[in-house]
Amino acid sequence: MSLTNQPDPEARARVVKQDLDNVIHPLLQHRALEQKQMVVTGAQGSTIVDADGTTYLDAMAGLWCVNIGYGRTELAQVAAEQMQQMAYYPHTAMNLPAAELGEQINGLMGGGYHTYFVNSGSEANEAGFKIARQYAKHEFPGDFRFKTISRYYAYHGTTLATLAAGGMGDRKGKFEPYAGEFVHVPAPTCYRCPLGLEYPSCGVACAKAIETTILGEGPQSVAEVIVEPIMSGVGVAVPPDEYLPMVEAICRKYDLLLHVDEVINGFGRTGKMFGHQHYGVSPDIMAVAKGIVSAYLPIAATVVKNHVFESFLGEVSEARQVMQVNTYGGHPVAAAVAVRNIEIMLEEKLPERAASMGAYLMDGLKAALFKHHITGDIRGKGLLLGIELVTDRESRVQLDGALVGGVVDFCRAHGVIVGRSGGGARHSNTIVLSPPLVITRSECDTLIEVLDQALAATVAKLAGA
Numbered sequence: 296m297s298l299t300n301q302p303d304p305e306a307r308a309r310v311v312k313q314d315l316d317n318v319i320h321p322l323l324q325h326r327a328l329e330q331k332q333m334v335v336t337g338a339q340g341s342t343i344v345d346a347d348g349t350t351y352l353d354a355m356a357g358l359w360c361v362n363i364g365y366g367r368t369e370l371a372q373v374a375a376e377q378m379q380q381m382a383y384y385p386h387t388a389m390n391l392p393a394a395e396l397g398e399q400i401n402g403l404m405g406g407g408y409h410t411y412f413v414n415s416g417s418e419a420n421e422a423g424f425k426i427a428r429q430y431a432k433h434e435f436p437g438d439f440r441f442k443t444i445s446r447y448y449a450y451h452g453t454t455l456a457t458l459a460a461g462g463m464g465d466r467k468g469k470f471e472p473y474a475g476e477f478v479h480v481p482a483p484t485c486y487r488c489p490l491g492l493e494y495p496s497c498g499v500a501c502a503k504a505i506e507t508t509i510l511g512e513g514p515q516s517v518a519e520v521i522v523e524p525i526m527s528g529v530g531v532a533v534p535p536d537e538y539l540p541m542v543e544a545i546c547r548k549y550d551l552l553l554h555v556d557e558v559i560n561g562f563g564r565t566g567k568m569f570g571h572q573h574y575g576v577s578p579d580i581m582a583v584a585k586g587i588v589s590a591y592l593p594i595a596a597t598v599v600k601n602h603v604f605e606s607f608l609g610e611v612s613e614a615r616q617v618m619q620v621n622t623y624g625g626h627p628v629a630a631a632v633a634v635r636n637i638e639i640m641l642e643e644k645l646p647e648r649a650a651s652m653g654a655y656l657m658d659g660l661k662a663a664l665f666k667h668h669i670t671g672d673i674r675g676k677g678l679l680l681g682i683e684l685v686t687d688r689e690s691r692v693q694l695d696g697a698l699v700g701g702v703v704d705f706c707r708a709h710g711v712i713v714g715r716s717g718g719g720a721r722h723s724n725t726i727v728l729s730p731p732l733v734i735t736r737s738e739c740d741t742l743i744e745v746l747d748q749a750l751a752a753t754v755a756k757l758a759g760a
């Protein structure tokens with residue numbers, strides 16, 4: 296029995312039982328799911344509908360990914376046509392949509408790039424690590440360059456290597472040990488500086504720490520540095536403007552590849568097509584996913600600069616080719632949908648819209664939320680925002696986790712889905728927002744109003760405690 300947008304309690308109850316009896320869900324405690332679930336059956340624009348008829352403003356665009364918004368039925372048409380024409384053939388052969396998508400991405404980067412297709416952001420970063428290592432074997436045969444420098448509290452994916460690259464203890468702890476090829480440095484989380492410094496008198500010491508670390512490890516053992524330009528999962532950490540150029544200069548000085556994770560930042564989210572474009576740097580490797588197809592189908596990619604690509608050229612006997620394969624890499628149906636998704640983004644100027652609507656949302660949030668003493672910081676770029684909650688603004692002590700969770704629950708109970716940062720005891724006190732780039736002004740107003748009420752209720756709880 297299929298569910299529609301109409302409330303259907305019986306069908307909903309059947310699905311819930313069927314699911315609880317048979318399915319494992321990510322991150323959620325199943326005991327809690329037995330008490331309360333969402334069964335999403337419809338979606339349009341920035342709104343999703345539960346089978347019980349409740350609608351929610353989805354201020355997280357799913358998992359930071361439905362950039363063009365829900366309900367674009369023309370993408371279903373594109374998928375159907377491609378499926379009828381040619382549903383699949385492995386990407387060891389060429390296909391039309393993947394070639395077109397590669398050209399589109401190269402154009403968005405201003406030329407000079409080639410794209411390797413995979414299925415998820417995790418795989419895009421994994422492929423990036425492998426490309427960096429293989430490149431180092433080709434280009435520095437006398438060295439043993441295999442390490443990746445990454446930042447504490449970063450999130451780069453869910454596979455073992457991407458977890459090892461990431462720096463979120465609560466996400467990675469259960470799977471330890473890791474093999475040790477990912478070396479961590481302090482992140483530019485300025486509101487809660489890991490070095491106890493203040494910008495600008497810090498001199499961007501966190502970027503300088505990358506060089507110290509490379510020297511300590513031995514530059515001949517390091518292949519690359521991975522950064523998410525604006526760190527999302529840790530509570531939207533916007534780095535100082537000099538940070539990424541400094542990281543790039545260090546990479547150039549030691550012949551390391553700059554690997555940029557644009558899985559969330561990319562495709563308009565931050566007000567430009569890619570997050571690194573705010574900072575004038577030029578990545579050697581770029582991982583993209585999510586917004587590339589606005590989650591209408593799974594597809595992701597590792598985009599490499601031509602000097603990296605050229606390292607993989609040679610005679611067949613030299614075996615310099617990219618030594619990896621994914622069954623679904625370059626899937627023609629997903630690629631065709633991604634091509635149209637990006638066209639829509641360009642036609643509707645969604646990156647520009649993210650910049651202007653993000654500024655509107657930021658101003659509204661600041662005006663409404665700073666009146667609550669638990670609002671510590673409001674930050675972000677475009678439609679990627681974070682509201683850090685504290686016990687009081689002076690001490691910056693993190694608001695108790697249960698109260699932060701209470702804000703998320705309050706919003707949901709009032710029809711708005713917001714997210715919460717990861718990062719354990721140090722960083723999980725930020726409410727994060729990443730709505731579809733088509734969110735309207737009146738939806739922004741609703742979001743601000745509900746957050747205002749949620750913080751007022753939290754302040755009242757604190758006062759009563």
Ligand SMILES: Cc1ncc(COP(=O)(O)O)c(C=O)c1O
Nearest residue numbers: 415416417450451452558559584
């Ligand atoms: C910055 C970043 N990189 C990589 C990933 C992994 O992407 P996926 O979940 O598609 O594997 C995520 C997922 O949220 C992410 O936020």
